[in-house]
Amino acid sequence: MPAHITLIDIPPATPECSPAEKPWQFLKDNFLSHRLFVTYQDILDACQQAWNSMLNDPGPIASLTSMHRLIHHET
Numbered sequence: 001m002p003a004h005i006t007l008i009d010i011p012p013a014t015p016e017c018s019p020a021e022k023p024w025q026f027l028k029d030n031f032l033s034h035r036l037f038v039t040y041q042d043i044l045d046a047c048q049q050a051w052n053s054m055l056n057d058p059g060p061i062a063s064l065t066s067m068h069r070l071i072h073h074e075t
Contacts, residue, residue, distance in 0.1 A: 022064040027054060 001007070031050030037043045054061060 019065040023054065023061055026060060026064055027051065 027047075027050045031053065032046055035046065037046065
C-alpha cells in the first residue's frame with residue numbers, strides 16, 4: 001500500500017458513506033420525489049430525464065461524489 005493512501009473501513013450497512021449513493025439521493029430529492037406516476041413507462045421517462053439533466057451539469061456529480069477527509073495526526 002502506498003504511503004499516501006489511507007484505507008477507511010466503511011461499515012457494510014451505511015450507504016450514506018458511499019459516494020456512489022449520493023447522486024441517486026440527489027436525483028430523488030431534486031427530480032423524482034413528490035410526483036405521481038401513472039405508468040411504469042412514466043417512471044422510466046422521469047428517471048431518464050433526471051439522469052440526463054444531471055449529466056448535462058457535471059458539477060453536482062463531482063461535488064456529491066468527492067470524499068474530503070480530514071486526517072488528524074497525533075502530536
